[in-house]
């Protein structure tokens with residue numbers, strides 16, 4: 001049984017897509033997409049040998065060797081132009097890592113119609129990358145599974161200039177519009193943590209670094225309180 005988190009990621013994959021799942025671990029998502037008909041073919045990319053081997057094994061056991069290619073490679077280097085990839089999924093990593101994978105592999109995103117990204121933390125890094133690289137956010141989801149809260153961002157290329165203000169970058173333009181209960185719970189949790197950190201910094205000797213960190217925290221707390 002696929003996690004609710006990955007099932008939500010799968011919901012955003014366009015029907016018939018050719019998918020590259022980067023950081024696939026067991027390739028559960030790619031296998032699910034093939035079995036459910038949302039993908040026609042897939043590449044599962046892994047940087048680490050162990051998970052790469054388990055992905056190969058899973059694909060073999062599910063009889064999907066003709067449909068899923070498993071590659072051992074860092075980030076988007078797993079993608080070849082001949083693959084004709086139309087959707088990229090990257091799930092279960094930090095937002096900064098996802099953004100750096102996209103940044104380093106941008107030249108391999110030609111022809112990709114959709115990015116479906118699920119950062120565990122720091123989704124802001126992805127929103128910033130999107131704004132700077134001609135991708136617009138077409139959908140965002142927030143969900144809770146086993147008491148953890150996850151965000152999903154769906155990006156599509158655009159020729160128009162994308163602009164997001166500080167609040168939209170931090171909270172997500174779509175999530176900010178909806179402000180559902182999980183969203184509120186996430187930011188209440190975060191604010192409690194920020195305040196605890198800010199208090200600790202109050203009692204720390206003030207260096208340049210500490211001062212910047214404190215200013216950033218206070219800015220986030222102010223944005224949070226506005227929202």
Ligand code: SAM
Nearest residue numbers: 022023024025045046047048051074075091092
């Ligand atoms: N995507 C799966 C999920 O959401 O359940 C697995 C998430 S797992 C926590 C992260 C996986 O990404 C690990 O298997 C790790 O080896 C792989 N990974 C980390 N950095 C990577 C990179 N730059 N390129 C490819 N895979 C990477």
